[in-house]
Amino acid sequence: MTDAHHSAADSESGESVEPTVDPSDPSNAGAVADELEAAFEDRRRAEAAVVDEGAETVELVADAYDRALTLLDRYEGRATGTGDFGAFVEFERKFAELVEDVEDDAPAADAFDAANDLLDRRRLSEKHFDAARDALAPAADVAALLAERDAARERHRNATRDAEQCLSNVDDRLSELRRLERLGEADLDAPVDRLRDPVRAYSDAVEAAFETYKRDASAREVLSFVETAAGYPLVDYDTPPADVREYVDSADVGGEPIPDLLEYADYSNSKLSHFVSDPAELKARVAVNRTYLSRLDGGPLTVSWPPPSADALRCLVPELVSVVSRFAPEDVVARCRELRYLPESDDYERLRTAAEARESLTDAERSRIQRGEVSASLDAFSTVRDRLRTTLDRCGYDSEAPLDVPPSA
Numbered sequence: 001m002t003d004a005h006h007s008a009a010d011s012e013s014g015e016s017v018e019p020t021v022d023p024s025d026p027s028n029a030g031a032v033a034d035e036l037e038a039a040f041e042d043r044r045r046a047e048a049a050v051v052d053e054g055a056e057t058v059e060l061v062a063d064a065y066d067r068a069l070t071l072l073d074r075y076e077g078r079a080t081g082t083g084d085f086g087a088f089v090e091f092e093r094k095f096a097e098l099v100e101d102v103e104d105d106a107p108a109a110d111a112f113d114a115a116n117d118l119l120d121r122r123r124l125s126e127k128h129f130d131a132a133r134d135a136l137a138p139a140a141d142v143a144a145l146l147a148e149r150d151a152a153r154e155r156h157r158n159a160t161r162d163a164e165q166c167l168s169n170v171d172d173r174l175s176e177l178r179r180l181e182r183l184g185e186a187d188l189d190a191p192v193d194r195l196r197d198p199v200r201a202y203s204d205a206v207e208a209a210f211e212t213y214k215r216d217a218s219a220r221e222v223l224s225f226v227e228t229a230a231g232y233p234l235v236d237y238d239t240p241p242a243d244v245r246e247y248v249d250s251a252d253v254g255g256e257p258i259p260d261l262l263e264y265a266d267y268s269n270s271k272l273s274h275f276v277s278d279p280a281e282l283k284a285r286v287a288v289n290r291t292y293l294s295r296l297d298g299g300p301l302t303v304s305w306p307p308p309s310a311d312a313l314r315c316l317v318p319e320l321v322s323v324v325s326r327f328a329p330e331d332v333v334a335r336c337r338e339l340r341y342l343p344e345s346d347d348y349e350r351l352r353t354a355a356e357a358r359e360s361l362t363d364a365e366r367s368r369i370q371r372g373e374v375s376a377s378l379d380a381f382s383t384v385r386d387r388l389r390t391t392l393d394r395c396g397y398d399s400e401a402p403l404d405v406p407p408s409a
Contacts, residue, residue, distance in 0.1 A: 023162035029384040039159035040395035046152035062143035111138040160397040184369035186357035202335040203302035209328040210298030220254040247285035306355040310343035
């Protein structure tokens with residue numbers, strides 16, 4: 001049984017589902033959908049409870065209840081016994097005014113009247129304050145409707161967020177399963193050398209050419225080239241840091257190769273002063289960018305192995321030719337041009353898939369494919385994916401489902 005089947009089986013068996021599940025695990029998709037449905041229903045009940053009493057009225061009662069508790073807490077120590085008579089009078093007046101502000105037909109209006117009656121006496125003690133708090137219990141229940149609604153909304157938001165994350169993770173798992181299924185159908189005996197030989201010949205040649213270029217050309221020229229190459233969408237160079245780019249453009253030492261600049265950056269200031277007029281500036285501009293300059297190589301100019309799809313290679317080769325021709329010998333550029341013919345072969349995708357299968361499929365993955373587990377997992381995750389998508393559409397926080405009817409209606 002697949003992970004996705006286990007999740008679905010647990011849900012159907014009636015076992016309790018934790019209110020919070022790990023949405024990063026696609027195997028929890030069933031439980032995540034359960035939680036979203038439960039959160040939607042919880043919010044539906046909480047919203048309806050407020051609407052039934054009247055949202056504005058509930059908010060007014062909740063505000064009055066909070067103010068009543070504040071008054072009780074603030075004056076209990078001052079208005080009891082033989083304490084501050086001024087505080088006693090002030091408390092009696094403020095509490096009576098608060099009660100008068102509560103509409104007679106508001107829910108729990110009687111609770112405010114009862115509390116006021118308990119406090120309307122010549123002398124107050126702590127027991128009267130405690131009794132008033134107890135009398136306000138019905139108002140506390142009304143005020144709690146807002147807290148319950150807010151909590152239900154928060155749970156619903158979190159459940160929706162988790163479901164969206166889980167859906168994304170399920171989609172990733174499905175993509176991987178489809179990839180395995182596709183590779184499982186590959187012809188492992190296919191002559192992939194028809195692709196590998198020209199791709200690797202070009203990639204090796206362009207890496208060697210760039211290494212020579214970086215070693216011999218000025219830092220100014222190399223960084224100018226890299227900056228230009230970074231402007232090509234499919235050539236994965238990072239734009240040179242502005243500070244080192246400006247430095248090599250303006251300083252005389254920018255006419256020397258990058259390896260020499262890196263070596264200079266290790267010199268002491270006294271030794272470096274024999275090579276540059278401002279040793280501190282070279283260290284500030286070059287040393288801090290050592291990692292970038294050291295790692296600069298021809299990697300972004302190579303073609304990956306296994307190679308990209310036919311359409312991707314068709315788009316990539318013209319850009320590479322345009323970039324590589326700026327520094328590499330003609331024989332390297334010619335090898336690059338030859339790659340444009342590869343995707344025109346009817347066998348390209350078949351050979352590419354075979355190459356990918358050889359390179360990336362592990363023994364364990366091959367065994368899963370042979371036992372039919374990949375196909376079974378693909379079916380199971382497709383099913384839970386459909387359920388999760390449907391649940392999000394029906395019960396998501398921003399869905400258009402009405403909150404005054406059950407989600408199944």
